[in-house]
Amino acid sequence: MAELVGGSLLSAFLQVMFDRIASPNVVAFLRGKKSTEKSLQRLKTTLHAAGAVLHDADRKQITDSAVKSWLDDLRDAIYRADDFIDEISTQAETRVEVENCFYRSFNLNARKMNFKIDDVVDRLESILKHKDILGLRDVLGRETLSWRHQSTSLVDEFDVFGxxxxxxxxxxxxxxxxxxxxxxxxxxxxxxxxxxxxxxxxxxxxxxxxxxxxxxxxxxxxxxxxxxxxxxxxxxxxxxxxxxxxxxxxxxxxxxxxxxxxxxxxxxxxxxxxxxxxxxxxxxxxxxxxxxxxxxxxxxxxxxxxxxxxxxxxxVGNLSDDDCWLIFAKHACLYVDSVVDSNIESLGRDIVNKCKGLPLVAKTLGGLLRFRRDIRDWNIILKSEMWDLSQEESEILPALRISYHYLSPQLKQCFLYCSMFPKDYEFEKKELILWWMAEGFLEPSMKGRL
The missing domain is CATH 3.40.50.300 (P-loop containing nucleotide triphosphate hydrolases)
Structure with a gap:
């Protein structure tokens, strides 16, 4: 899973890192520590520069082994940066009540901390210098779509076409x-x-x-x-x-x-x-x-x-494009309104043609575009480079990859955590949420509602 969506994973990971750096505890912890604040700001700037090219790199790494290798190096450097942010966040969470003792304890480690952060930034900057050679562009993706899927022995027969x-x-x-x-x-x-x-x-x-x-x-x-x-x-x-x-x-x-x-x-x-x-x-x-x-x-x-x-x-053979369209249209809720935009319908039928008669693909992409009526969202799916995967890979993979690609960064982080479980592994919902909390994937406001 991580190999397939390395860039998307890093995008989600970066968002979580930025949220932790901006948390009130960390901000209060660093107040008055000018040298560490400066090193951390330099790290943030470099991470933002990395994040700007991840959307483009995420698409190109599928067919370009050099880009995939570059992403591997970048991932290692970002994970090292996260280790230091985690160290700072931990100190901020567990600081002692006596401010003077806490301040002296921090100063003893500040120089070493700053050196580590600067070392990581130097490595990140060295890696980012190669982005132009690889032809990577600064692109901010519109990653706001979502999907979810699971089956049981029960069936909705009104969902079966053709x-x-x-x-x-x-x-x-x-x-x-x-x-x-x-x-x-x-x-x-x-x-x-x-x-x-x-x-x-x-x-x-x-x-x-x-x-x-x-x-x-x-x-x-x-x-x-x-x-x-x-x-x-x-x-x-x-x-x-x-x-x-x-x-x-x-x-x-x-x-x-x-x-x-x-x-x-x-x-x-x-x-x-x-x-x-x-x-x-x-x-x-x-x-x-x-x-x-x-x-x-x-x-x-x-x-x-x-x-x-x-x-x-x-x-079992493939469905016709007409039957795939019925599945897609149902899950995209195209006919909830009395009138369907002709441009939306035309784009939808072009997307369905790419489904190659596979009902799960039509259902997944229909759900991905559910109630979305912005033509830009539909064009993103239709023109995605992920359709151009090698024919050696499963025909269903491009559509499922696309559905993952347009999850929000926070949902990607949570979703990918589940990839460590064996297929069909049963787990308790609350237990999974607690694991997400332990990894720092959830916002503090979300924790309070559990």
């Missing part, structure tokens, strides 16, 4: 008992963002499916294929209660008892593991269900499909 044939085909396969195998496994295969999970959600929540199966379970598997955890999640999905067992043998015996004599539907969403041995171990309790039971698996991998399948994989 998938009638796919829905009918998958439902027919799920509701049929014609397969020779007692337990049928249907893989849904397609690239990221194509709508595999949405189709599985629609099928899972279909009224006929609910009546057809005695038990249903939905589990998001993702990259970590831990047989014990997946088995436990299936048990919990069936019972709607937490399961305290951890031993795989006990878990599989419990799942076997719950599935025995029952016709079940189990959805395993986002499977990546290609090991037949792991799959063979996971599926053993499934064999105790009755004929007509189904396992629905969504995956990007043809090899995964070949390992698990008993039915031919169902491959």
């Amino acid at each position: 998938r009638e044939n796919e829905k009918e085909a998958i439902l027919e396969l799920l509701l049929s008992d014609d397969d020779n195998d007692k337990i049928s496994v249907l893989p849904i295969v397609g690239m990221g963002g194509i709508g595999k999970t949405t189709l599985a959600q629609v099928a899972y929540n279909n009224d006929q499916v609910k009546q057809r199966f005695d038990l249903r379970a939905w589990v998001c598997v993702s990259e970590e294929f831990d047989v014990s955890k997946i088995t436990k999640s299936i048990v919990e999905s069936i019972t709607c209660h937490a399961c305290g067992m951890k031993d795989l043998n006990l878990l599989q015996l419990d799942l076997k008892d719950k599935l025995s004599g029952k016709k079940f539907l189990i959805v395993l969403d986002d499977v990546w593991n290609e090991s037949y041995v792991d799959w063979d171990l996971l599926r053993r309790p499934f064999e105790f269900g009755t004929r007509g039971s189904k396992i629905l698996i969504t995956t990007r991998s043809d090899k995964v499909a070949s390992v698990v399948r008993t039915l031919s994989p169902y491959c």
Whole structure:
């Protein structure tokens, strides 16, 4: 993540640094310390100069390795500067009540502090001298747009466009008992963002499916294929209660008892593991269900499909531009008003053409431009250089990169902090906020409202 959005990360980081330098505690702490104030002001000036080119560098580092290397050097220097600001901020927060003692203690370290700051500034200035050689321009980006996304087994069917044939085909396969195998496994295969999970959600929540199966379970598997955890999640999905067992043998015996004599539907969403041995171990309790039971698996991998399948994989294709437009327009709220600006609609359709039939891209960009009616915002998205990524990268990446790029600096900082968690890691909202507070990402006024 940091490699992809290095410049944006630094922009967010700089904003937080400036806020800390301008905090009342730090200002009061430095009052009367002229030499340190002067060094810190020189640092701020240099950081502002760095921030002015980050918007341009953030775009160019995607295709220019020299710019990316330059950003790496700049990031290291900025992180060193942040260490000193953190030291000053800590002293300001923890200063002692006796002003004279505090003043003498500070003076003992002031010269060393000033030397460190000047050393960092010299390095920053040396790095910034190369910006002209790299052709980087001073650009202040209009980074004010935002988005957010997450999915569950629930689905808003009014949000599904252009998938009638796919829905009918998958439902027919799920509701049929014609397969020779007692337990049928249907893989849904397609690239990221194509709508595999949405189709599985629609099928899972279909009224006929609910009546057809005695038990249903939905589990998001993702990259970590831990047989014990997946088995436990299936048990919990069936019972709607937490399961305290951890031993795989006990878990599989419990799942076997719950599935025995029952016709079940189990959805395993986002499977990546290609090991037949792991799959063979996971599926053993499934064999105790009755004929007509189904396992629905969504995956990007043809090899995964070949390992698990008993039915031919169902491959999901791209949407038409017209269907993508319906998704985009809904999430951009274009038709809330009775009249839509023709220029906005024209730009929107040009953006949708770049979505390449991927519904998640259309939804993400529609949400990014939600209720935005300034043509400049739409042109920024349409003409972004991030569309010109190498074809070796995922087709969905440019749009998601753009949606990140236009977050505010503070939200970028908070968002990127989450990238250290493994995929599908569950965390408590309040705990995450406390971590953000500990890192100094939140304003003091925000802390008081927790």
